[in-house]
Amino acid sequence: MNIKRLFLCGALALSMTACGKKDPTEKLVTMMEDLADAVDSAKGDCGKMAEGVQQVADKYKDDIKSMKEAGEAAKKDKDQQKKLMDKYGDRIMKAVPKMMDMSKCADDPKMKAVEDSLKGLM
Numbered sequence: 808m809n810i811k812r813l814f815l816c817g818a819l820a821l822s823m824t825a826c827g828k829k830d831p832t833e834k835l836v837t838m839m840e841d842l843a844d845a846v847d848s849a850k851g852d853c854g855k856m857a858e859g860v861q862q863v864a865d866k867y868k869d870d871i872k873s874m875k876e877a878g879e880a881a882k883k884d885k886d887q888q889k890k891l892m893d894k895y896g897d898r899i900m901k902a903v904p905k906m907m908d909m910s911k912c913a914d915d916p917k918m919k920a921v922e923d924s925l926k927g928l929m
Contacts, residue, residue, distance in 0.1 A: 831870065831877040836895045838867045843905035851908065857917035860909070864925050871925075
């Protein structure tokens with residue numbers, strides 16, 4: 808996973824609106840926090856990192872489509888984006904630095920395979 812995708816994910820999180828019973832933005836931010844924890848706990852071990860990231864991807868696989876759709880619908884609403892930044896910005900800014908360590912394993916075959924699990928969102 809590259810840095811560009813991480814920031815795209817953050818931007819998507821900030822552009823989402825609530826829909827359905829559960830806020831897809833909350834789901835995405837929680838997923839980012841879970842990814843950050845998985846990456847951080849791997850301590851640079853690419854195999855362990857790939858396993859942890861895959862577990863997170865599996866946990867949220869049923870939500871990825873709804874999170875992406877909500878984000879696409881909200882991208883044009885600047886007021887909503889500001890509200891979401893106010894609400895979720897701190898959490899995202901804490902998660903992103905931990906997620907940056909994924910770049911250390913970008914060439915690892917296991918991590919490349921895991922990226923497929925996150926396609927459509929990152």
